[in-house]
Amino acid sequence: MEKVTITLNGQQIETTTDKTVLQTALDNGIHIPHYCYHPGLSIAGNCRMCLVEIEGIPKLQISCNTFCRDGMVVHSTNDRVRKAVRQVLEFLLINHPLDCPVCDQAGECWLQIYYMTVGQYDSRFTGNKVIKHKKATPIGKWVMLDQERCITCSRCVRFTREISKTNEMVIFNRGDHCEINTYPGRELENRYSANIMDICPVGALTCRDFRFKCRVWYLESADSICPSCARGCNIVIHHNPHRPHKRNGARVMRLKPRYNPEVNKWWLCDDGRYNYRFIDQGRLRHCSVLSPTGREQLYLDEGLRRLAELLRQTPPRQTLLLLSAHSSNEEAFAARRLFDQSLGCLCKLPDEGVFTGDQDDFLIREDKHPNTNGVLRIFGWQTSDLLPMADLLDFVAQKNIKVLLVNRHELSADILGQLDQLECRLVYLGTNVTPAAEAAYLAVPLATFAEKEGTFTNCDGRVQKFSPAFLALGDAAPEWEIYSRLAQHLGLEQAFPSAAEVFEQLRTGNPFFQKLEFHEIGAFGELGAP
Amino acid sequence: MELTVNLKSRLDEIKRKFPFAFSSVLPAIHAVQEEFGYIPLEIEPAVARYLAVPQERIREVTTFYFMFNNRSVGKYHIYLCSNVSCWLRNYESILAYLEKKLNISAGETTPDGRFTISLVECLGMCEQAPVMQINGISYGDLTPEKIDRILDNLD
Numbered sequence: 001m002e003k004v005t006i007t008l009n010g011q012q013i014e015t016t017t018d019k020t021v022l023q024t025a026l027d028n029g030i031h032i033p034h035y036c037y038h039p040g041l042s043i044a045g046n047c048r049m050c051l052v053e054i055e056g057i058p059k060l061q062i063s064c065n066t067f068c069r070d071g072m073v074v075h076s077t078n079d080r081v082r083k084a085v086r087q088v089l090e091f092l093l094i095n096h097p098l099d100c101p102v103c104d105q106a107g108e109c110w111l112q113i114y115y116m117t118v119g120q121y122d123s124r125f126t127g128n129k130v131i132k133h134k135k136a137t138p139i140g141k142w143v144m145l146d147q148e149r150c151i152t153c154s155r156c157v158r159f160t161r162e163i164s165k166t167n168e169m170v171i172f173n174r175g176d177h178c179e180i181n182t183y184p185g186r187e188l189e190n191r192y193s194a195n196i197m198d199i200c201p202v203g204a205l206t207c208r209d210f211r212f213k214c215r216v217w218y219l220e221s222a223d224s225i226c227p228s229c230a231r232g233c234n235i236v237i238h239h240n241p242h243r244p245h246k247r248n249g250a251r252v253m254r255l256k257p258r259y260n261p262e263v264n265k266w267w268l269c270d271d272g273r274y275n276y277r278f279i280d281q282g283r284l285r286h287c288s289v290l291s292p293t294g295r296e297q298l299y300l301d302e303g304l305r306r307l308a309e310l311l312r313q314t315p316p317r318q319t320l321l322l323l324s325a326h327s328s329n330e331e332a333f334a335a336r337r338l339f340d341q342s343l344g345c346l347c348k349l350p351d352e353g354v355f356t357g358d359q360d361d362f363l364i365r366e367d368k369h370p371n372t373n374g375v376l377r378i379f380g381w382q383t384s385d386l387l388p389m390a391d392l393l394d395f396v397a398q399k400n401i402k403v404l405l406v407n408r409h410e411l412s413a414d415i416l417g418q419l420d421q422l423e424c425r426l427v428y429l430g431t432n433v434t435p436a437a438e439a440a441y442l443a444v445p446l447a448t449f450a451e452k453e454g455t456f457t458n459c460d461g462r463v464q465k466f467s468p469a470f471l472a473l474g475d476a477a478p479e480w481e482i483y484s485r486l487a488q489h490l491g492l493e494q495a496f497p498s499a500a501e502v503f504e505q506l507r508t509g510n511p512f513f514q515k516l517e518f519h520e521i522g523a524f525g526e527l528g529a530p
Numbered sequence: 531m532e533l534t535v536n537l538k539s540r541l542d543e544i545k546r547k548f549p550f551a552f553s554s555v556l557p558a559i560h561a562v563q564e565e566f567g568y569i570p571l572e573i574e575p576a577v578a579r580y581l582a583v584p585q586e587r588i589r590e591v592t593t594f595y596f597m598f599n600n601r602s603v604g605k606y607h608i609y610l611c612s613n614v615s616c617w618l619r620n621y622e623s624i625l626a627y628l629e630k631k632l633n634i635s636a637g638e639t640t641p642d643g644r645f646t647i648s649l650v651e652c653l654g655m656c657e658q659a660p661v662m663q664i665n666g667i668s669y670g671d672l673t674p675e676k677i678d679r680i681l682d683n684l685d
């Protein structure tokens with residue numbers, strides 16, 4: 001690798017010999033049209049959209065497979081290049097059905113985008129289009145195939161070969177008989193399958209879950225972190241604030257990967273990508289208390305007043321808070337401050353969903369929480385300090401626990417019954433209506449990750465920030481806000497005004513977080529102290 | 531479907547010649563076709579396992595080249611060129627004659643399993659157009675009479 005300077009469209013650019021002309025251009029904010037090139041895959045060089053003129057070489061060259069040399073003079077926008085690229089696009093569109101009005105890719109389709117910039121506006125083709133057989137055919141659990149929209153860029157083929165290593169996608173036949181498909185009798189079946197519809201530049205592969213739910217131009221987005229395992233893949237939440245009357249008020253339309261070179265690169269696993277329904281469905285919206293006539297709904301402050309009363313009446317060592325590794329760093333810190341340090345209650349993090357054994361050597365981690373690492377570090381614990389869920393009842397009996405606060409955990413009917421027998425009052429804090437929430441003496445609604453700001457610490461100790469996509473439903477709120485109000489009812493001078501301020505309190509006194517500044521944690525997150 | 535002993539030894543020989551498993555796919559498919567006359571879909575998994583490549587990679591190669599048959603063909607497989615030079619020299623009349631003589635259309639096999647007609651791309655003998663090839667042997671400057679002579683001399 002050598003440092004070199006090339007001239008691209010008259011502009012001098014410093015680059016290195018291990019970079020292609022296309023990479024160099026993209027890194028410097030100059031867009032050269034391309035379909036088959038994807039930074040996460042091997043170079044195929046088959047679409048020919050990235051043609052450029054290089055002085056001294058008579059023919060146009062594909063910039064995705066031409067490496068930079070010192071003094072190279074490249075043109076990507078002159079008439080000769082534009083004309084060639086227009087012709088390439090014209091060929092790519094010859095057998096394309098042009099069914100944008102019924103295509104779910106419309107609005108984020110690279111055929112449309114390049115058509116606007118280099119398109120041959122009037123078709124010169126008078127022959128019959130070659131018709132492909134598979135239209136709107138599911139090829140796996142999540143992906144829908146429309147063969148005739150395919151431009152055979154082979155990105156999906158290379159993904160299943162190089163990334164998922166499962167080889168399902170193949171281009172069969174040759175020339176204009178080319179057809180993208182799975183092997184006869186085989187389904188697209190791997191845990192990263194939906195990535196191929198992200199990287200398909202056109203509408204040949206679309207998402208069965210998202211199809212026709214919402215036109216992409218109605219979507220808004222918020223940067224976030226996948227909460228479904230300890231990897232903490234970077235995502236964007238695409239939501240639909242403009243048409244709440246559609247789809248029964250569901251707000252989240254889809255999750256998409258967000259590039260982070262240190263964590264998930266361009267990818268997401270299917271489990272994480274499609275685990276979003278709980279944000280809109282079956283939510284716990286209000287405080288409620290168990291009364292002789294059933295559940296009675298309370299204003300948030302009335303619920304918290306009653307909780308304060310309960311905590312005051314119970315000796316702190318007989319109060320147990322079961323923490324959740326779905327809580328953000330700030331929330332876990334606020335819980336520690338209030339329950340552990342000020343009130344002196346017992347706090348435990350159960351081992352539920354931590355050692356599932358379900359992991360691979362790519363992204364998926366066996367710990368199905370986004371922040372076990374953070375909670376452990378905030379409380380100064382090791383994984384050996386986790387409370388085995390199977391020992392919960394023994395612990396409650398042994399310590400004579402009279403108030404059990406459960407943060408999000410699901411409790412079995414058996415445990416719920418036994419708690420009753422042990423005369424232990426259950427207080428449930430959570431995002432969704434669950435059997436535990438319905439059986440609890442008091443239920444308090446929490447905001448989901450999509451409704452709050454904060455940070456998670458992933459399995460590698462990377463502290464990553466997420467931002468709210470929309471407001472929380474009903475009275476639900478982040479834990480630090482709930483605990484602030486609870487502290488007031490307890491007559492304590494303790495305030496957790498915002499995620500940023502709680503983080504500030506957290507980092508003073510915790511060596512792992514000390515060097516981090518909430519507002520300076522960038523899009524890729526930052527590692528805590530080793 | 532299992533590999534025959536003969537095919538296994540052919541594949542062993544092929545594997546020895548190539549540094550990468552994937553390089554052996556093309557010659558291996560040729561060997562399969564010589565063994566069965568076509569590439570049965572059911573044999574692909576066994577071949578793939580034997581070569582240690584994904585079965586998808588075998589299928590993509592067999593469908594790419596026209597000279598690999600995806601179903602069984604007649605004893606004599608007639609390739610008739612349909613590209614520009616042969617078209618200019620009226621291969622269509624040759625095709626019509628062949629179809630009439632054998633009483634099948636292009637792409638079909640005679641009921642007695644003797645002949646299959648396939649339309650193919652350039653066979654590389656444009657100077658003798660129209661051209662056909664039967665089981666690897668090429669014939670140029672075709673006329674109906676010449677076709678009669680060629681076919682009648684096959685056993």
Ligand code: SF4
Pocket residue numbers: 149150151152153154155156157180199200201202204205
């Ligand atoms: S289906 Fe999409 S990604 Fe796959 S080859 Fe076709 S255009 Fe490319």
Ligand code: SF4
Pocket residue numbers: 226227228229230231232233264268269270271272273363364365
């Ligand atoms: S690997 Fe983990 S963090 Fe990444 S998308 Fe899947 S569940 Fe989410």
Ligand code: FES
Pocket residue numbers: 033034035036037044045046047048049050051062063064065
């Ligand atoms: S991007 Fe260069 S040939 Fe496709």
